[in-house]
Amino acid sequence: MTKELELLGSYKLVLGLEVHVQLMTEQKMFCGCSADIWQAEPNTHVCPVCLGLPGALPVPNFEAIRKAQLFGLALNCTLNQNSRFDRKHYFYPDLPKGYQISQYKQPFCENGHLDLLSGNVADIERLHLEEDVAKSLHEGGKTLVDYNKSSIPLAEIVTAPTFKTLDDAVDYCKQLQNIARSLGISNADMEKGQMRLEANISLRTADMEARNELPKYKVEVKNINSFRFMEKAVLAEVVRQRELLEKGETPKQENRGYNEATGKTVLQRSKEEANDYRYFPEPDIPPMFFDEVYINELKSLLPELPQQMKDRLVRDFGLTKEVAHALVDLGGKDLAEKFEAIVKKGNEGRKVANTLLNKKETLEMTVDQVDEMLKKSSEVINDSAAISAAVEKAISANPKAVEDFKAGKQNAVQFLVGQVMRETQGKAAPDVTRGLIVAALEKKSAQQL
Ligand SMILES: [Zn+2]
Incomplete structure (x- = not known):
């Protein structure tokens, strides 16, 4: 049972996720520095490009692009043939250039989806590639900056406000993690910061949900680094927003962080709009074009x-x-x-x-x-006569399996083995069962010829 139901009262949850996944590549996103930075001494994987020194030129890492595109395909996205990088401007102590190279209007992948266990579908808006920022370390009243992480490739997967329950959101994140691992593009280990979440949370009335109408605000909870943390942060926001709405107030559009000690979210800053970032095309990297042959080859690589x-x-x-x-x-x-x-x-x-x-x-x-x-x-039933009865029953109850067998589909045998196992509570000897099923199916096929 999904945990937020009682807390929501008469309101409905509207939840969208932005997930950052660190891609496993040999080199960083825009320079030749080794990306294998786990537990490395601070500032040992750096060069003029990832330090953001003036005049240093970025060169895109094709391995990262390919892995991002594979990820997009696995999320049922369309691969854009035309794509480019953009500069996203904001001030951040960990971002010496004053901008991050990201993607805005033409991301690598768009319009994907994932089927969820609940039967709902997670609607994925886009997957784009960007560079990570450096890391601040606060020690003894001083702040030190480690640039090892600067320019590590990140795939960012953005969903629509698509999740109606926390369970769906957690299911989605776990699936995303498993897909990244199956593709071998990231370990997506949240403890190591290889996968990070941001949740956009708002509440609406049941009427608004019925009209498919979105709330006029959303609150972004940043830097969530575990599933447990996500659950707690969403629950805390549900309570806070419901209380405001019940007083007749509209929650403000803002960024908040979850404070584990108090169990509440705290204001970080009021939320930027896209135009605050002054996006413009990255002038040092030409636009990219991917032809059909390339895209089809990528598709064939999916495991x-x-x-x-x-x-x-x-x-x-x-x-x-x-x-x-x-x-x-x-x-x-x-x-x-x-x-x-x-x-x-x-x-x-x-x-x-x-x-x-x-x-x-x-x-x-x-x-x-x-x-x-x-x-x-297991007390295996080896007795052919006992198994035969179950085999006959399975075959007469599943005429389609017989048709499939005749059509050369070997899965039909496995399916019938499963049926016999169900009938015998898993006690029928699998080899004997399989043999009897094949014999019976062959006999049936011959009779019908
Ligand atoms: Zn570098």
Whole structure:
């Protein structure tokens, strides 16, 4: 159950997210400095470009662009053929140039979406690439600046005000994290700052929601660095904004930060409009053009994505959507791969999933150890006659699977194995079951010829 419902009273949540993901590249975004800065001595990965010295010229890192575009494709975005970098001006002690190279009118990717577990769809407006800023360290009353992080490539993914519940927002963020990991473009580790969130939060009445009307304000909560933190910040804002609205006031459009000690958000600054940033095209980097051949080649490089993997686990192993979600989105790529490896050893899918998700000790066990444990624990039915009955039942209840088999779809066999397993509570010996199903299907196909 999503946590904000009671706090909302009669209001509805309107939530949009801006997520920054640090891309894993060899070099920084606009210079040749090594981007491998984790735990490096301060100011050891710097050059005139990332220090923002006058006259230093940026050269875009093609590896970062390609990874950002792959990310966009995986989020079902359209890749823009014409794209360019822009300067976004603002004063920041960590930004010596006085502007950040980002993208404004022509980002690399636009108009994507992600399907959420709840059945809702997250509407993604854009994915653009920008450079990170340096890092201030406050020590003994002094502020020191470390430029190692300056110009590390960041993909920023911006959603519409698309989330109606906190659960949807958390699901979206976890999916984003898993997609980045599946693509090998980022570890998206929030503790290491490789993934950071900003949440745009406002409330509206049920009538406004029915009319699809957005509130006239939004509050941006900055620098959220964990899912737990996001939940707390959103809940705190829900309470604060509801109280203002109930007094007949409209919350101000502003940036706030979450204070963990007080459990409340605090004002940081009033919110800028886009025109405050004085965006203009970056004059030192020419506009870019990507042709169809390039875009198609990128598409062919996409690996199996978490959504596709979940669909496949549901289809081939008879898992429920929730179990597939728990394995792939919550457990991550490693757990999903472990699941498949154990199933390949002749174990029934749902049973393997159940074991991996409910028996914590299996997290530490190897594939072979879990396999052994499963085989020991199950009283396998090897008796052909007993299994045959279940096979006949599964085949007569699923004529479509028979058609699929005739059409050469091997998935049909796996599907029927799943049905027999359900019938026998996972006790039928998988090899025997498979053999009996194939024999029965072949017999049926021959009869109908
Ligand atoms: Zn540099």
